[in-house]
Amino acid sequence: MDFSPLSGNPPHVKHELVVRVFLSPFRVEHVETPEHGEQPNYKDGIIPGHFKEHEIHYILGLLEEYHKDSNNNRLQKWPDSKWIQFRSILKLKVEQIWNVLWARPSEGMENVWMRYLAATKGYKSSVVPSLKLDLNLKLVNLPSEADVRILCLNTTTRFRSRMSLSWVQGGSFGILDWYDIYTYEYEGNIINCDAAHEFGHYLGFSHVAANIEGNPYPAIGAKPGDTEEYGITEHQRGNVMGMGTRVEPWNAAPWLRHIQRHFSGPEKPKFVAYVQNHH
Numbered sequence: 001m002d003f004s005p006l007s008g009n010p011p012h013v014k015h016e017l018v019v020r021v022f023l024s025p026f027r028v029e030h031v032e033t034p035e036h037g038e039q040p041n042y043k044d045g046i047i048p049g050h051f052k053e054h055e056i057h058y059i060l061g062l063l064e065e066y067h068k069d070s071n072n073n074r075l076q077k078w079p080d081s082k083w084i085q086f087r088s089i090l091k092l093k094v095e096q097i098w099n100v101l102w103a104r105p106s107e108g109m110e111n112v113w114m115r116y117l118a119a120t121k122g123y124k125s126s127v128v129p130s131l132k133l134d135l136n137l138k139l140v141n142l143p144s145e146a147d148v149r150i151l152c153l154n155t156t157t158r159f160r161s162r163m164s165l166s167w168v169q170g171g172s173f174g175i176l177d178w179y180d181i182y183t184y185e186y187e188g189n190i191i192n193c194d195a196a197h198e199f200g201h202y203l204g205f206s207h208v209a210a211n212i213e214g215n216p217y218p219a220i221g222a223k224p225g226d227t228e229e230y231g232i233t234e235h236q237r238g239n240v241m242g243m244g245t246r247v248e249p250w251n252a253a254p255w256l257r258h259i260q261r262h263f264s265g266p267e268k269p270k271f272v273a274y275v276q277n278h279h
């Protein structure tokens with residue numbers, strides 16, 4: 001997490017959540033669904049040391065599921081150029097979708113915010129700066145440097161991606177496929193991008209209509225795994241934590257929780273989040 005200096009016009013403070021990401025390519029040349037019902041050897045595609053034994057066990061289970069789902073599933077080694085493309089587009093796309101959130105101090109709290117900025121940044125203007133809430137994916141070169149390790153599949157059909165959330169023993173891991181970095185149309189009006197959704201899970205979000213406290217649409221009564229969890233109405237499904245890419249003010253919760261910790265005095269300003277595309 002990082003508070004960067006005041007910049008821009010009007011001035012704003014950048015509040016970044018930094019996630020160190022290690023991407024591990026599936027490396028076997030060609031894994032084709034064999035005839036006569038034998039299991040392909042997926043394990044050779046996973047680079048030893050990048051994932052823990054229990055994670056590999058879980059991943060192999062998912063790959064077998066994928067194998068059963070269709071007769072046409074193929075996993076291929078990443079050609080160098082495609083791998084480079086995947087890495088850069090992943091970062092670009094996820095940040096582009098998430099980085100539309102802003103916040104300002106709630107009414108009556110501007111003075112607390114301004115005193116804080118004067119004390120910590122030497123800020124002297126009378127203009128109340130907004131907060132720009134950003135997600136920064138840092139692609140790192142070693143699994144040991146990462147907050148999250150992701151197995152990346154060069155698939156010929158879509159794979160159902162996952163992201164685990166763990167803050168113990170080396171952090172989270174996930175699975176993404178080639179298609180996840182792209183936006184595509186879902187149900188006509190809804191634009192989907194699985195990678196952005198999976199990083200939403202990493203930030204701590206459940207699905208948009210999951211029946212949990214703090215969820216904006218909790219009255220649905222969906223059970224984990226139900227498709228209803230992804231949203232009942234089209235509006236709900238359009239959220240990044242449904243089937244879409246729309247980020248809403250309630251998605252600012254991970255940043256707003258952090259910000260409270262910067263105020264150690266008796267007065268902790270609340271912030272109001274809003275969405276604004278920046279160009």
Ligand SMILES: [Zn+2]
Pocket residue numbers: 197201207
């Ligand atoms: Zn999900």
